[in-house]
Amino acid sequence: MKKLMTLLAVSGFAVAGEASADYALNLTEGVTELSRDIHDLHMLIFWICVGIGVLVYGILVYSLIHHRKSKGAVPAQFHENTKIEILWTVIPFLILLGMAIPATRVMIKVYDTTGADLTVKVTGYQWKWKYDYLDEGVSFFSTLSAKSNEARQMGSGIDPATVDHYLLDVDHPLVLPVGKKVRFLFTGGDVLHAWWVPDLGWKKDTIPGFITDGWATIEKPGTYRGQCTELCGRDHAFMPIVVIAKPEAEYREWLAAQKGTAVQAAGEPATSQEKPSDHQPEPPLAAAGSSEATSPAPAIGEPLTQEVAMTLGKEVYESHCQSCHQANGEGVPGLFPAIHGSQVVQGPLAAHIQLVLNGKPPLMASFRNILKPQEVAAVITYQRNAFGNSTGDLVQPADIATH
């Protein structure tokens, strides 16, 4: 009883308060033709079920009320009736036909990925997304925003209600043009994931070694959020998806900025002011100016200083290593080895580089194609000089290139 009162109080408060800004009871209509068709299909089946339900439950309740022994009911003797039994086999079949036809029509549309204006490849990793704009040469990772990530740690002391879009915000959103047919290609980097943005109307599994596809023509500019929907390990709940749909012109600008930073960044070393965690998550401008979309690291071959390597290394560690090896470098016993005091980290450099580049199946991904040489060099430098390790090594991109 006490629990119930607490709950009433809690939910009453929450409904009144701002914490529950936009809870929903039903499927979204979304912002694409597919999502609308699917929503309509959903409502059609729903109302058919409600109709059947009213009939069936109505008869049941009538019987329970009127055919009670306590009301003096005397049991009838009938126990079969071929006509009615055929009838209630055939009628449901016809109702099903009525559902199958629109379902088929929508499914054919879902599968029609032809005539796309642009193609984005989506790769699911534990626990981040990688987006490749195939025709543009733009490519970046998208991970849970730093604020949510901090708040979601056990005992963080941060109230999730104080975090904007708690667990539904990322550092680098996927930016797409409005009114263009976007074709998505999906694949997995390690285990299965599923890419789902309810407003687009569907989800698709990302399968390592295979490519699946889907499409969306977003009709309204806006920010659309979703999550991974295939269990993918420890941080399955913490790899959201954010899609920002912009008018064509703004999208072009954003794309140019992405390419621009890629060129610019090649020349200048990373500075501590440009940490991704300093980014404000929401305003669209922040997305447009997300200069880390391609990493602001030195060009290949340019030597790193210890300071730059440690700063860049820490960033790389936080976005690529931390979810397994943990923020304190202690790992998870039995699953993810500790960085602190690790024999690999304190042992010969070559073995350490090999491990990072080749990974350790089935648990650790190969980072050869995920990280750039300078990022590998930086993160290895960082690991060898943080968490109580002090080899004093400074690894250079050139050292990586030789492996």
Place this chain on the structure above:
Amino acid sequence: MSVSAIHDDHHDHGPAKGLMRWVTTTNHKDIGTLYMVTSLIMFMVGGAMALVIRAELFEPGMQFVDPMFYNSMTTLHALIMVFGAVMPAFAGLANWMIPMMIGSPDMALPRLNNWSFWLLPFAVLMLMSTLFMEGGAAAAGWTLYPPLVLQTGAAFPFTIFTIHILGVSSILAAINIIVTILNMRAPGMTLMKMPLFVWTWLITAFLLIAIMPVFAGAVTMLLTDKFFGTSFFNAAGGGDPVLYQHLFWFFGHPEVYVLILPSFGIVSQIIPTFSRKRLFGYSSMVYATASIGFLSFIVWGHHQYTVGMPIEGELYFTYATMLIAVPTGVKVFNWISTMWRGAITFESPMLWAIAFVVLFTLGGFTGLMMSISPADLQYHDTYFIVAHFHYVLVSGAVFAIIGGVYYWLPKWTGRMYDERLAQLHFWLTTLSVNLCFFPQHFLGLAGMPRRIPDYALQFAEFNAWSSVGGFIFGFSQLIFCYIVIRCMRRQGEHASDEVWEGAGEHGLEFTLPSPAPYHTWETPPNVH
């Protein structure tokens, strides 16, 4: 059905004394009891795991457990409830009831029966022990999808071996049930006179024999992928992770009918008794059960609408899955027609059966919605699915089992359970199960994925409601334990031989004395 039982002056051999009675017993009633007690214990253990899940989900943020442990909880909760609670409960009911219902003195293969039970506790203990292994228990969900499941730590081979042993246990039980039903029926007990519970179990047993080897094979392939360098499910070696899903669901979909068909049988026993009327459409019930059994083998792909199979596959599985609604509908219509113009009373077993019809049908509706592949692209792997399968498995399978226990407990123990407590148990359970699972429909439609330990703020209210419902549901089952233990300790009013008014008309078991003697039908009854 009228019966003439001939009692001779043969003296019953009572059970052996002491603990060894239970280890060495080949008596179908003893083994039934062992299965039922194991099932009840595992129901509480699996329930405790569910409460860990619901506690973590009570509010946003991570409060109690590491995400990895959370994933282990969802995995073990499902495995234990399916293989440790529901299936053993059905096996227990089959052991107790099938011989008594068909007029047989025991199961056909008594020593095999002992063996198939005693595999079970060891398998379940091994599964539980993985919680304490390095790296924790399996955390890839009960479906054990690769490649994720290959990341399991030391628990991996033990989880696989558990499944092997559980599979052997199920197959042995299924063989025994088929042989018993086909060979041990009393004179005059033709197939089309068998009680529905016997029919549904016969079909279930065939399903089990067909699917368990497939599952065992699939998990063995996982084992060799992990330890012996094969690449069945590894694309880098020419394999395919989705192949596992096809194998799993070829097992998994019939498996969910293994969990529901005997429930149909139980409900089909209870409703006629308390409606004081014969079951409506007996033969269409049998055919509907057989159709559902057949269809269960050809619809597995509806669990995989989002893996990117060809559109022909999507559409085929959509149509085939929708078809299941037809025989399932027939069953629901028949139950309601059985009640129609009956003389209904509302003793506890009947309450559970009515709740089963209402809530299982609700789960059937959401099942129909999910069969529509385009719509499932939204529903898939969300809380909508979680709500659906808990409606059909908790307020379906579990409700039927509890109803069956109340229905036959007086026959087993010779004592009436406490009806007032049982009514309290029913209402608390039914209200809380809806409080727990109904809001999950909204959560899923609003976009909450399943198998997540933490969620965005817009999901907070319904999760809080759901957790409160879950806790009330869990603790209400203590009342059930108390009621059952009281009867087992021979406390409470004596039950009559017929137990329920007119029940002797509805089943051979109610023509036997209460409690049922250790040996029954040593001389088969004559069934007209």
